[in-house]
Amino acid sequence: MMKISYGKHTKHKLMSRDERLLGYLPDTQYFTEETLREMLEKHSQVILKPCFGYQGIGVAQLSALEDEQIELHKENKKIILNGKTETIAYLNENHFRRKKPRYIVQQKIPLATINNNPFDLRVMVQRKRNSSEWVVTGKLAKIASNNYVITNVAKALLGAEEAINRASLPSEKMNNILAEIDQVSLLVAEQLAKSYPKNRVYGIDLGIDQEGKVWIIEANLSPSTFMFKLLKDGSYETIRSFQRG
Ligand SMILES: Nc1ncnc2c1ncn2[C@@H]1O[C@H](COP(=O)(O)OP(=O)(O)O)[C@@H](O)[C@H]1O
Ligand SMILES: [Mg+2]
Structure with missing residues (x-):
């Protein structure tokens, strides 16, 4: 089996x-640049989390603000990123682990x-x-x-x-x-x-x-x-x- x-x-x-x-069930997709774009347009606020995470490790909230800005809220810290491209770059640099495991992007409740x-x-x-x-x-x-x-x-x-x-x-x-x-x-x-x-x-x-x-x-x-x-x-x-x- x-x-x-x-x-x-x-x-x-x-x-x-x-x-x-x-x-x-909240709307949920595998994370890709494309699904992140789509989900942010649809829900304004999404949660990003590793498929094999636990204890909230690697969980972040992304919120679409005015003028293409995106707020990233991780642990007790918030930062503002300018546009989707900068957000993806930031995630790749600072959020995703080196051996980039699979993540999901989920509608924020x-x-x-x-x-x-x-x-x-x-x-x-x-x-x-x-x-x-x-x-x-x-x-x-x-x-x-x-x-x-x-x-x-x-x-x-x-x-x-x-x-x-x-x-x-x-x-x-x-x-x-x-x-x-x-x-x-x-x-x-x-x-x-x-x-x-x-x-x-x-x-x-x-x-x-x-x-x-x-x-x-x-x-x-x-x-x-x-x-x-x-x-x-x-x-x-x-x-x-x-x-x-
Ligand atoms: N879609 C969501 N909407 C609102 N809060 C969420 C959502 N997904 C996760 N969270 C918050 O993040 C916490 C951790 O996410 P969870 O899916 O339980 O992963 P983990 O395996 O790390 O516990 C949840 O207990 C909840 O507080
Ligand atoms: Mg949990």
């Missing part, structure tokens, strides 16, 4: 095969905020050995540090429900959001399981935008569990028991 890549672009493609997930800092959710979905039943075993919110786009450098972790209550989201959305998060996460696990049949855990990053819409940012195949240990809401014990079982 052919081994399927674990890269972000591949997983995006696999998820998009389930039409129920299509509306949750305007994440909901808590005290002006964006947050996203990490949802653990697991199944026990020899079982095909997927279960949501934990969910939490990662709040970005001040002036960061990425939430991997988290300023704080909160329970998902508390985060959703504290974010200023449209009130009519509030009731359904937690159920929708579970539903989407289970669909992601079921869909990816078709391609990674041995895998028993997914750590799914979900964004909620400022209008309360849920988005899939990425699905991890070997997520770490330490954040749930820090959360102390009992989910860590559930996660451990699924790992053992």
Whole structure:
């Protein structure tokens, strides 16, 4: 059997095969000069990230400003570049690693905020050995540090429900959001399981935008569990028991 890549672009493609997930997936392309141009015209703001990145390493936000200028926001620093050509040159010189790995360019989701800092959710979905039943075993919110786009450098972790209550989201959305998060996460696990049949855990990053819409940012195949240990809401014990079982 052919081994399927674990890269972000591949997983995006696999998820998009389930039409129920299509509306949750941000527009995503392999990075080329051409797709960067197209995506910036279409979305004004995009996220650039390595297919095999982790912990937010190599993630940058690009925003189209007035007069062809482009703002690059990486870690807690922003710089302004003049036009697309200068941007590409800058990325080649300063951003991409020497052995240029593959990157994706993705529509930026305007994440909901808590005290002006964006947050996203990490949802653990697991199944026990020899079982095909997927279960949501934990969910939490990662709040970005001040002036960061990425939430991997988290300023704080909160329970998902508390985060959703504290974010200023449209009130009519509030009731359904937690159920929708579970539903989407289970669909992601079921869909990816078709391609990674041995895998028993997914750590799914979900964004909620400022209008309360849920988005899939990425699905991890070997997520770490330490954040749930820090959360102390009992989910860590559930996660451990699924790992053992
Ligand atoms: N399309 C996006 N819109 C908004 N924020 C994003 C987007 N993609 C990534 N991010 C932010 O960057 C973080 C890291 O990106 P992610 O795709 O999870 O890669 P990694 O494998 O490095 O964790 C996310 O948790 C989120 O905070
Ligand atoms: Mg992530």
